[in-house]
Amino acid sequence: MRDVFQQELREVQDRLVEIAELVVISIENATTAFNESDVRLADEVIADDDRIDTLALALDELAIEILARQQPVARDLRIVVSTLRISASLERMGDLAEHIAQLARYRFPEKVVPASLRPTFTEMGRLDVEIARKLADLLRTQDVDLAEAIRTEDDRVDELHAGVFAEVLGASWKGEASDTVDATLASRYHERFADHAVSIAKKVRYLATGDWSSSDGA
Amino acid sequence: MRDVFQQELREVQDRLVEIAELVVISIENATTAFNESDVRLADEVIADDDRIDTLALALDELAIEILARQQPVARDLRIVVSTLRISASLERMGDLAEHIAQLARYRFPEKVVPASLRPTFTEMGRLDVEIARKLADLLRTQDVDLAEAIRTEDDRVDELHAGVFAEVLGASWKGEASDTVDATLASRYHERFADHAVSIAKKVRYLATGDWSSSDGA
Numbered sequence: 001m002r003d004v005f006q007q008e009l010r011e012v013q014d015r016l017v018e019i020a021e022l023v024v025i026s027i028e029n030a031t032t033a034f035n036e037s038d039v040r041l042a043d044e045v046i047a048d049d050d051r052i053d054t055l056a057l058a059l060d061e062l063a064i065e066i067l068a069r070q071q072p073v074a075r076d077l078r079i080v081v082s083t084l085r086i087s088a089s090l091e092r093m094g095d096l097a098e099h100i101a102q103l104a105r106y107r108f109p110e111k112v113v114p115a116s117l118r119p120t121f122t123e124m125g126r127l128d129v130e131i132a133r134k135l136a137d138l139l140r141t142q143d144v145d146l147a148e149a150i151r152t153e154d155d156r157v158d159e160l161h162a163g164v165f166a167e168v169l170g171a172s173w174k175g176e177a178s179d180t181v182d183a184t185l186a187s188r189y190h191e192r193f194a195d196h197a198v199s200i201a202k203k204v205r206y207l208a209t210g211d212w213s214s215s216d217g218a
Numbered sequence: 219m220r221d222v223f224q225q226e227l228r229e230v231q232d233r234l235v236e237i238a239e240l241v242v243i244s245i246e247n248a249t250t251a252f253n254e255s256d257v258r259l260a261d262e263v264i265a266d267d268d269r270i271d272t273l274a275l276a277l278d279e280l281a282i283e284i285l286a287r288q289q290p291v292a293r294d295l296r297i298v299v300s301t302l303r304i305s306a307s308l309e310r311m312g313d314l315a316e317h318i319a320q321l322a323r324y325r326f327p328e329k330v331v332p333a334s335l336r337p338t339f340t341e342m343g344r345l346d347v348e349i350a351r352k353l354a355d356l357l358r359t360q361d362v363d364l365a366e367a368i369r370t371e372d373d374r375v376d377e378l379h380a381g382v383f384a385e386v387l388g389a390s391w392k393g394e395a396s397d398t399v400d401a402t403l404a405s406r407y408h409e410r411f412a413d414h415a416v417s418i419a420k421k422v423r424y425l426a427t428g429d430w431s432s433s434d435g436a
Contacts, residue, residue: 064299071289081282084302169396178387180398188406 005070012066012083013139015059019090020136022052026097027132027193031125033104034186035118037111045101052094056087063087075207082203086139089196093132096193100125103186112182114175117167124160124190127153131197138201142208147201157194161187223288230284230301231357233277237308238354240270244315245350245411249343251322252404253336255329263319270312274305281305293425300421304357307414311350314411318343321404330400332393335385342378342408345371349415356419360426365419375412379405 026045033042063083066072072080103112113121131153138146164187167173168180175183244263251260281301284290290298321330331339349371356364382405385391386398393401 064295067285068291068295073286077282077286081302084299165399168399173395177391177398180395181386181402184399184402
């Protein structure tokens with residue numbers, strides 16, 4: 001019974017990694033679509049989001065089946081419950097990548113943000129991609145150093161997010177209202193994407209170390 | 219054992235209602251703070267959010283304890299798992315009320331949005347309050363007609379959200395960049411608040427009727 005449970009946990013872990021890898025592809029494509037006004041890639045991100053949603057839902061069903069069949073307690077129970085939380089956050093990260101892609105689509109053939117903000121968004125996009133990659137690695141390896149690296153990169157995303165508002169609200173901002181709307185939404189989506197990664201990283205760190213203090217829920 | 223479980227489920231339900239009622243107070247106060255630039259009320263919302271977070275975390279711990287102790291299966295298991303999802307959404311609704319209150323705080327003594335948008339935001343706020351009240355009633359009574367009413371009101375919030383963008387991007391918009399940023403964020407927060415209520419309502423509806431088709435996960 002115990003062996004079966006361990007095998008099921010490995011299956012759960014594999015599926016989390018699979019979803020995280022799709023999220024990596026989505027944010028890579030969303031970032032490129034956003035930077036280069038690539039509508040074809042934007043459409044791909046939008047289509048891929050359904051696949052992420054379907055896989056997340058199937059994983060939730062598997063987790064519930066495992067709870068019913070294996071009746072885990074203590075740490076095993078927390079692992080399974082955490083799976084439900086992690087899949088919900090990954091699903092949300094997919095939504096946010098889709099929102100970023102949609103901004104590129106709405107604005108085509110124009111670029112989403114004016115030239116003055118492009119370096120900032122290029123860097124935010126690069127960081128979100130890097131964070132997603134580290135997150136997939138963290139889920140695969142349980143190497144908690146990656147959790148720390150994700151948190152550091154999230155701090156940098158938060159700084160850039162604040163920088164976007166400083167620029168948009170500054171005296172030298174010449175953007176139209178539509179530029180201001182796009183910059184506001186795009187910045188918020190990038191920031192939330194990184195936040196979800198931090199939230200997942202905390203849970204994985206907790207499960208790997210048993211240190212509950214820095215986690216915000218199983 | 220079964221009686222103990224039923225009693226524990228009632229405890230879980232009471233706690234969900236308790237948190238939902240705090241969310242009602244938060245969105246009421248956030249809406250008033252937003253409409254009337256009331257900084258004292260905004261601070262109250264910000265302080266109350268800690269209480270919501272603490273109660274949600276405690277409820278999650280209780281749900282995990284119930285899973286460990288009662289080893290529920292089938293519908294009982296889904297009820298407990300749904301509790302974890304519902305508490306996460308309620309916690310997020312509290313965050314969004316806090317974000318709305320923070321906008322009022324940042325802009326004080328100015329109002330958050332220019333006069334032309336105030337009726338729209340007053341109506342969005344009124345709907346969010348109404349949705350939160352119905353959600354607390356739904357959690358208390360499991361009356362699924364309320365789930366339908368919440369969905370209808372969410373559709374109206376979505377229309378108003380689209381209307382904010384139409385106004386901000388329209389030729390007659392005279393707002394500063396800061397007005398555009400505030401309107402964009404405030405509209406997004408109001409819309410997400412209602413979305414979370416719909417997501418919870420679907421779960422309650424599923425649990426009450428067993429009809430899984432319109433739900434998006436236990």
